[in-house]
Amino acid sequence: MRFLKLRTLFLAIPCALLLAALPVHAQEQAALQKAAPALEGMVNINAAGAEELRLLPGVDKKTAEAIVSFRAKNGNFKTADDLGKVSGIGPKRLEKIKQYLALEGETTLKKK
Secondary structure (H helix, E strand, O other): HHHHHHHHHHHHHHHHHHHHHHHHHHHHHHHHHHHHHOOEEEEEEOOOOHHHHOOOOHHHHHHHHHHOOOOOOHHOOOOOOHHHHHHHHHHHHHHHHHHHHOOOOOOOEEEO
């Protein structure tokens, strides 16, 4: 009988921890969906103006203008990672927008 109680206890604890983690995961997913607007398309970072760059998640007017200014002084970006050299674009922001970046072609980014 004692063995049965211990076995039940050892099974109940991991189950309780797993169930407790589910709402946290759901909240994190909801926050991510809320923070990142549903977008489709690309932004050509070598041709886009400040207004087009502002379509990127987390890119405000000041950052968009910094991108345009950096490009004017240093020439076209050779890789999307080069955008990280721009003041205001850190590793986290770059990762957030990287999927929408192109080095050539039309800017087609828009909300879904």
